[in-house]
Amino acid sequence: MSNDSQAHSNQHALFAVLLGIVGLLILLVFITIRSQGDNASTTSAVGNALPTVDTVVVGPSTTAADITLTEGTTTTVTVSGNYTDTNSCHDVADTGHIKVQLGRQSAFSTGGTGPDCGTYDDNHCIVENVQMASGVSSGSTHWSCTVSNCTTSDDTTGSYVCTAPLQYYMTPTDAASRFTADKLKATVIMSDAGGAGAATGNTSQELNTTDALSLDATTVSSGINYGSIALGGTSAEKTVVVTNSGNSCGDNVGVCAGIKVQISGSDMTGSGCTTTIDKGQQRWDINAGTAWTGQTALTGSPVNMVMSMPKANTSTAVTASTYWKLKLPTTGVGGTCAGTVTYSPVRL
Numbered sequence: 064m065s066n067d068s069q070a071h072s073n074q075h076a077l078f079a080v081l082l083g084i085v086g087l088l089i090l091l092v093f094i095t096i097r098s099q100g101d102n103a104s105t106t107s108a109v110g111n112a113l114p115t116v117d118t119v120v121v122g123p124s125t126t127a128a129d130i131t132l133t134e135g136t137t138t139t140v141t142v143s144g145n146y147t148d149t150n151s152c153h154d155v156a157d158t159g160h161i162k163v164q165l166g167r168q169s170a171f172s173t174g175g176t177g178p179d180c181g182t183y184d185d186n187h188c189i190v191e192n193v194q195m196a197s198g199v200s201s202g203s204t205h206w207s208c209t210v211s212n213c214t215t216s217d218d219t220t221g222s223y224v225c226t227a228p229l230q231y232y233m234t235p236t237d238a239a240s241r242f243t244a245d246k247l248k249a250t251v252i253m254s255d256a257g258g259a260g261a262a263t264g265n266t267s268q269e270l271n272t273t274d275a276l277s278l279d280a281t282t283v284s285s286g287i288n289y290g291s292i293a294l295g296g297t298s299a300e301k302t303v304v305v306t307n308s309g310n311s312c313g314d315n316v317g318v319c320a321g322i323k324v325q326i327s328g329s330d331m332t333g334s335g336c337t338t339t340i341d342k343g344q345q346r347w348d349i350n351a352g353t354a355w356t357g358q359t360a361l362t363g364s365p366v367n368m369v370m371s372m373p374k375a376n377t378s379t380a381v382t383a384s385t386y387w388k389l390k391l392p393t394t395g396v397g398g399t400c401a402g403t404v405t406y407s408p409v410r411l
């Protein structure tokens with residue numbers, strides 16, 4: 064073989080190797096492109112859609128209605144409705160959050176039009192971002208939530224029901240309140256692993272005013288028991304503690320007015336009472352230790368005990384005391400005599 068033909072043969076071999084490498088490169092590029100195409104397609108399929116809250120209903124139950132509080136204790140409020148997550152309703156029900164906020168409208172952000180009422184305050188902002196786990200709230204403090212109608216993994220719609228206890232002193236929004244122009248506002252925001260969706264609100268309901276007072280437990284169970292007194296004698300002082308157990312909050316020059324308390328009563332009499340004791344023999348004062356002669360005589364028509372008793376703003380009750388004494392006439396009375404004393408809350 065000549066040197067020339069040896070060179071040609073080497074060139075052919077090199078060319079074949081190069082072709083092979085080029086072919087391999089093309090193949091690799093081709094595979095790479097195919098691979099990128101597959102990845103792009105997969106990413107698109109699992110793109111997250113944030114949950115949307117379709118409806119918000121406020122009431123004592125899942126039926127829309129104004130809220131009337133129970134004096135001296137808590138009352139359950141329900142915020143409920145439907146939601147959609149186009150990936151799956153389980154995005155919220157199983158691992159997401161339901162943020163519920165409820166309070167008087169003007170306490171909300173952006174002059175009452177925004178979604179947030181701020182930090183928790185049982186006067187006007189019942190707020191919590193509730194963690195959900197398998198359709199039930201997990202570890203929540205204020206709101207308890209459940210999700211229903213969220214079935215198969217590809218179900219996109221669910222129903223939620225959230226409840227919270229409202230304190231008896233929560234600020235009202237009805238016509239008797241200084242927040243007449245407000246409504247009871249609720250907003251619901253749901254979030255999944257991708258973040259929070261938009262807020263949906265409701266301002267259809269009112270929080271009503273409850274004018275109420277309560278007396279201490281001993282007085283409720285036993286009355287004002289003066290005990291046994293000699294003719295012409297004066298009883299020991301008996302204390303009655305009055306609590307504002309409502310949420311009355313009328314407008315008193317731009318502040319929340321409460322109630323005033325009035326006292327009235329009847330003569331003491333009864334089947335075992337030989338002579339009626341005039342009601343005026345019972346006297347009261349708001350200061351302990353006042354002499355009977357300096358106290359206010361009980362009358363049949365109401366007399367103001369305290370002119371203003373604000374509603375509570377915290378779990379500490381707002382109270383006032385009355386101190387009672389009974390002086391018996393010097394003659395004519397025997398047996399057991401009983402009457403009635405009435406404490407009335409009057410809206411300011």
Ligand SMILES: [Ca+2]
Binds near residue numbers: 111113114154255257
């Ligand atoms: Ca989602």
Ligand SMILES: [Ca+2]
Binds near residue numbers: 212
């Ligand atoms: Ca469903």
Ligand SMILES: [Ca+2]
Binds near residue numbers: 242243244245269
């Ligand atoms: Ca109103």
